[in-house]
Amino acid sequence: MMRRKTTVIGIVGDSGAGKSTFVNNLAQLLGKERVTVIGLDDYHSLDRAQRKAVGITPLNPRANNLGLFMEHIERLRRGEKILKPVYDHDTGTFGEPEWVKPREFVICEGLHSFFFERLGETYDYKIYYDTHQDLKIRWKIQRDAAHRGYTVEQVLQEIRQRQRDIRNFVEPQVRHADLVVSLLPHTVTGLSAEAVKVRLAERTGANDIVHQLITLHSRGILPCRCFKEWYWGREMNVVELSEEITPPVLEAVADALGWGEKTEEKELTPFGFMLLLVARRGNKHKSRYWEERGYYAVNS
Amino acid sequence: MLSTASSVGRETYLDLEKRARAIRRHIVNMIAEAGSGHPGGSLSAVEILTTLYFGVMKIDPNVPNDPERDRFILSKGHAAPVLYATLAERGYFAVGTLSSLRRMGSPLQGHPDMRKVPGVEMSTGSLGQGLSVGVGIALGARLDNRYCRVYVLLGDGECQEGQIWEAAMAAGHYQLNNLVAIVDRNGLQIDGSTEAVMTLSPLAQKWRAFGWDVVEVDGHSFSELFQVLDSVAYAHKPTAIIARTVKGKGVTFMEGAVDWHGKAPDRKQLEKALEELGE
Numbered sequence: 001m002m003r004r005k006t007t008v009i010g011i012v013g014d015s016g017a018g019k020s021t022f023v024n025n026l027a028q029l030l031g032k033e034r035v036t037v038i039g040l041d042d043y044h045s046l047d048r049a050q051r052k053a054v055g056i057t058p059l060n061p062r063a064n065n066l067g068l069f070m071e072h073i074e075r076l077r078r079g080e081k082i083l084k085p086v087y088d089h090d091t092g093t094f095g096e097p098e099w100v101k102p103r104e105f106v107i108c109e110g111l112h113s114f115f116f117e118r119l120g121e122t123y124d125y126k127i128y129y130d131t132h133q134d135l136k137i138r139w140k141i142q143r144d145a146a147h148r149g150y151t152v153e154q155v156l157q158e159i160r161q162r163q164r165d166i167r168n169f170v171e172p173q174v175r176h177a178d179l180v181v182s183l184l185p186h187t188v189t190g191l192s193a194e195a196v197k198v199r200l201a202e203r204t205g206a207n208d209i210v211h212q213l214i215t216l217h218s219r220g221i222l223p224c225r226c227f228k229e230w231y232w233g234r235e236m237n238v239v240e241l242s243e244e245i246t247p248p249v250l251e252a253v254a255d256a257l258g259w260g261e262k263t264e265e266k267e268l269t270p271f272g273f274m275l276l277l278v279a280r281r282g283n284k285h286k287s288r289y290w291e292e293r294g295y296y297a298v299n300s
Numbered sequence: 301m302l303s304t305a306s307s308v309g310r311e312t313y314l315d316l317e318k319r320a321r322a323i324r325r326h327i328v329n330m331i332a333e334a335g336s337g338h339p340g341g342s343l344s345a346v347e348i349l350t351t352l353y354f355g356v357m358k359i360d361p362n363v364p365n366d367p368e369r370d371r372f373i374l375s376k377g378h379a380a381p382v383l384y385a386t387l388a389e390r391g392y393f394a395v396g397t398l399s400s401l402r403r404m405g406s407p408l409q410g411h412p413d414m415r416k417v418p419g420v421e422m423s424t425g426s427l428g429q430g431l432s433v434g435v436g437i438a439l440g441a442r443l444d445n446r447y448c449r450v451y452v453l454l455g456d457g458e459c460q461e462g463q464i465w466e467a468a469m470a471a472g473h474y475q476l477n478n479l480v481a482i483v484d485r486n487g488l489q490i491d492g493s494t495e496a497v498m499t500l501s502p503l504a505q506k507w508r509a510f511g512w513d514v515v516e517v518d519g520h521s522f523s524e525l526f527q528v529l530d531s532v533a534y535a536h537k538p539t540a541i542i543a544r545t546v547k548g549k550g551v552t553f554m555e556g557a558v559d560w561h562g563k564a565p566d567r568k569q570l571e572k573a574l575e576e577l578g579e
Contacts (some may be wrong), residue, residue, distance in 0.1 A: 064464040157445075164447035167358065168533030175312060204315070230390070233355035234524065 006102045008077055008122060011109040012173045013129030014166055015041075016136055018183065020121065022129060022275070023109045036103045038076070042085050042112020043069045048092025059165035061112050066119070076102040103281035107284065111170050120176040125282060128177035132184045135162060135196065146185060175232040178202060181274060193239050198270040200230065200277075201236040209277050212257060213239045221252045234281055241270035313522045320350045321391060324550045326385035326398050326578050328340065334402040340560040341455060343488040344519070347387040351525040352451055361391040364418040370448050371421045371437050376432020376484065377411040378562070385422065392419035401428035428461030430454065430479060434461040435467045436486065438479040451480045457489030460498045463571040464489035465510065472511025477535040481512070483520065486547035490561050507540040519540050519543025551576055
């Protein structure tokens with residue numbers, strides 16, 4: 001009997017860090033019709049006015065109904081539908097809840113996706129998505145100062161305030177992540193302001209994406225920088241991608257990793273390359289996870 | 301208090317345990333090499349510094365003067381070996397430098413010098429002053445709207461100094477929730493048991509009376525240290541962590557022995573210590 005099961009990917013990252021772009025692109029690569037995206041912002045327990053009255057920001061876990069989220073994610077995992085609350089960012093209030101059905105992939109993205117250890121165990125793959133403060137400032141100034149009439153000082157002030165809460169309430173989740181993705185500004189001059197470096201980190205000893213990239217680097221296939229760094233008490237292998245990935249390099253990578261099918265023919269930015277890696281990882285993980293448990297891999 | 305995701309799998313602590321072992325080896329090695337130094341109080345604080353430097357502190361060894369960095373002040377400056385060993389392992393300077401401890405011209409003096417060693421936030425050694433500076437940095441960070449935290453490690457014997465309590469009073473008054481004082485409660489000081497020299501207990505109540513949140517933990521347990529340091533995120537007051545430790549932890553003949561407060565091991569003792577610590 002064919003059974004369809006759901007692969008749950010958890011993503012933690014700040015809003016304004018390009019996380020939605022990341023999630024949308026990832027969904028695109030996995031196939032939009034195969035993906036259900038759950039945003040944790042819908043699980044706020046207090047609306048904007050209430051948060052103001054209590055004096056906490058949405059980054060504080062207490063402003064969120066993580067218990068309900070925990071219940072929902074387990075239902076989704078089992079393939080059941082949920083009645084998900086809806087939070088409206090424009091008005092800062094709650095709308096009508098809606099029914100959501102899990103597809104092959106469920107991506108849960110938000111500030112506290114694996115806040116509890118038990119929550120963390122529910123996922124097949126956990127990504128911590130981090131953007132350097134300078135990039136957040138740059139992007140936010142472009143958006144808010146250019147189009148919404150804020151002064152640069154106001155934007156900076158807001159980001160600093162936010163950074164405090166990120167550090168207190170969001171960053172500790174790094175320790176549960178399978179993969180840490182960091183976006184950093186390019187320090188080389190002469191590049192466009194949009195250029196970013198991408199760092200991928202995973203635990204030393206994990207035989208996964210970063211390990212593969214390090215192997216490719218040592219074989220002279222992939223131009224990148226490899227080193228070790230500490231993240232919340234874990235020693236991680238880090239690969240820093242700062243160069244464009246040209247089609248020949250991509251082809252060599254695809255060959256070495258046994259991707260088989262045809263890959264992109266244009267140059268990929270480090271960001272685009274990272275997306276491709278994560279999407280492949282999601283697919284691969286899916287089949288392995290369920291095959292180990294006696295299920296067929298099903299393509300819809 | 302929400303129970304946060306602070307309990308990490310044991311797998312995670314393996315990295316830290318390995319690092320703590322390396323730091324202990326450095327400590328006994330460098331003190332033996334120098335022929336003098338303070339192994340007891342250095343060894344008792346290893347897990348505390350390891351958790352801070354490899355776990356919770358926001359630091360970049362490549363940018364030791366980043367204004368946004370978290371600060372660590374070793375108020376019990378005579379435990380310099382544990383600070384040097386941790387900084388070296390974290391990448392602030394070469395591990396090879398450690399063997400120059402207490403030599404003429406070496407940056408690694410018997411007590412830490414902030415002008416000579418990258419990563420040292422305050423020159424300490426004269427006991428009782430670290431918390432006052434910590435209060436100043438924490439207050440300054442608040443005024444500058446920086447989100448950094450300040451951690452101060454105090455000896456328990458050091459808490460007999462009056463200046464500690466002036467600083468504690470100020471921190472309580474300003475409700476410095478970005479300040480964390482950690483008391484290395486190994487129960488011994490140079491002249492014997494702290495309770496025999498000048499009674500400290502009830503230590504927790506004392507801190508509490510000065511307006512601090514107080515938590516007592518096992519100072520050699522990574523999971524307990526992580527848990528309490530995570531909870532600082534929710535603090536409205538300064539946090540005092542009373543870390544129960546064993547002086548000389550890790551080397552059996554030094555454990556709980558007053559005479560290892562400030563004495564260097566000889567060659568034979570060093571060999572025995574290294575053998576016990578393992579790779």
